Amino acid sequence: MTTKTVSPSTGTGAPASARNPESVPSLADDPFSLANLADPYPLHEKLREAGPVVWLEKYGSYAVTRYEPVYEILTDFETYISGGGLGPADRRKSAEWRPAGILESDPPTHTAMRRGLSKVVSPSSVRRLRSEFEPPARDLVQELVARGSFDVVRDLAEVYPLQVFPDAVGIPQGGRENLLPYGSMTFNAFGPRNEVYEEAFRDADAVSAWVMENCERRNLRPGGFGAGIWEVADDGGITADEAALLVRALLSAGVDTTVTGIGNTLLCLARNPDQWEKLRANPNLAKFAVDEALRLESPFQMFHRTAAVDSVIEGVLIPKDAKILLFMGAANRDPRKWGENADSFDLDRSASGHVAFGMGLHQCVGQPIARLEIELVLRALAEAVERIELTGDPVPQIHNVLHAFSSIPVRVVPAAG
Incomplete structure (x- = not known):
């Protein structure tokens, strides 16, 4: 359990995150190395077994x-704040490439922004999207099934969300290809300034300029989510600057995590043909398949929190201002929670409670939209496809915090009749 404490800091004068606590297991492993980003799970197991809290020597963090x-930690937003940034650097003390948005803010700023976004992305507004999102999913699936072979990522996961979600936000058609590199920039910035970060920011100026321009109020279609956010600003619920940040945050979160979620879910099903058969026999399992895939192959693997006060995690003293790297991908495979078969994809498992979309105050507001898109793709495929088979090894996409693939080649056998 996480508990607050009034224990004093050590008073050494060094930054809290730079001190190596003798009572904590210490590892030299780099979770942001290319090898660990491509396949994070062996390191996750090593860290879980080393102890409930481990010291990362390379980054001076827990x-x-x-x-x-x-x-x-996710649910204790007062002790473990987001305002210090989701990356290893404390954004309160260092310059960042963009202002803090909803993900890197705390109450009361976060409260106002989340309340404003919740007025626009609500259960009723998401339900209305189903009738708009379903036909494009069916049409795209029919086209791909007719081909016989295709790439899940390039031909499906990157195509469908870029068609339907920007429509819902009200973004113009031209230039939407900029949304993928913009999302890559946004989320890679939650890691260290490594070669992965540098690659993501290679065309930063042009990509950012397009996104900034097309999220301006004058360029958003009336009636979309984007225009709705600006209407909240008109009513005084948020500022104009916060409205602009929210539109951009909604776009980046609504595209990248959905692209990754579609790819990862279909990879799970292609690797487990018996589970695909269960889904085909009962398409109502689609929602369960989405949650189980989000648990097993979590799109968001890790990000940081900052200790606002001295605290205790599982008996370990965490000093004020220390950085804590949370591994949601590892937590979602922890056998202490999910059983000895935690590394398997099982539609009979209840994946309720997974932390793929966070938890508590900062749980992703847009997750119902991502879930809807993945579900509609699964239902369309379950209706049209008897078997999905991998025709080659999936190619990992190297990313600082997302677990994704750049290519998943498959062959499909159409359903009879």
Whole structure:
């Protein structure tokens, strides 16, 4: 359990995150190395077994990988704040490439922004999207099934969300290809300034300029989510600057995590033909398949929190201002929570409670839209496809915090009749 404490800091004068606590297991492993980003799970197991809290020597920060402490930290927003940034640097003390948005803010700023976004992205507004999102999913699936072979990422996961979600936000058609590199920039910035970060920001000026321009109020279609956010600003619920940030945040979160979620979910099903058969026999399992895939192959693998006060995690003293790297991907495979078969894809499992979309105050507001898109793709495929088979090895997409693939080649066998 995570508990607050009034224990004093050590008073050494060094930054809290730079001190190596002798009582904590210490590892030299780099979670942001190319090898660990491509395949994070061996390191996750090593960290989980080393202890509930581990010291990362390379970054001078704490790592938490087990489900219970990850859940506790995510839900204790007062002790473990987001305002210090989701990356290893404390954004309160260093310049960042963009202003803090909803993901890197705390109450009361976060409260106002989340309330404003919730007025626009609501259960009723998401339900209305189903009738708009379903026909494009069916049409695209029919086209791909007719081909016989295709790439899940390039031909499906990157195509469908870029068609339907920007429509819902009200973004113009031209230039939408900029949304993928913009999302890559946004989320890679939650890692260190490594070669992955540098690659993501290679065309930063042009990409950012397009996104900034097309999220301006004058360029958003009336009636879309984007225009709705600006209407909240008109009513005084948020500022104009916060409205602009929210439109951009909604776009980046609504595209990248959905692209990754579609790809990862279909990879799980292609690797487990018996589970695909279960889904085909009962398409109502689609929602369960989405959650189980989000648990097993979590799009968001890790990000940081900052300790606002001295605190205790699982008996370990965490000093004020220390950085804590939360591994949601590891927590979602923790056998202490999910059982000995935690590394398997099982539609009979209840994946309720997974932390793929965070938890508590900062749980992703847009997750119902991502879930809807993935579900509609699964239902369309379950109706049209008897079997999905991998025709080559999936190619990992190297990313600082997202677990995704750049290519998943498959062959499909159409359903009879």
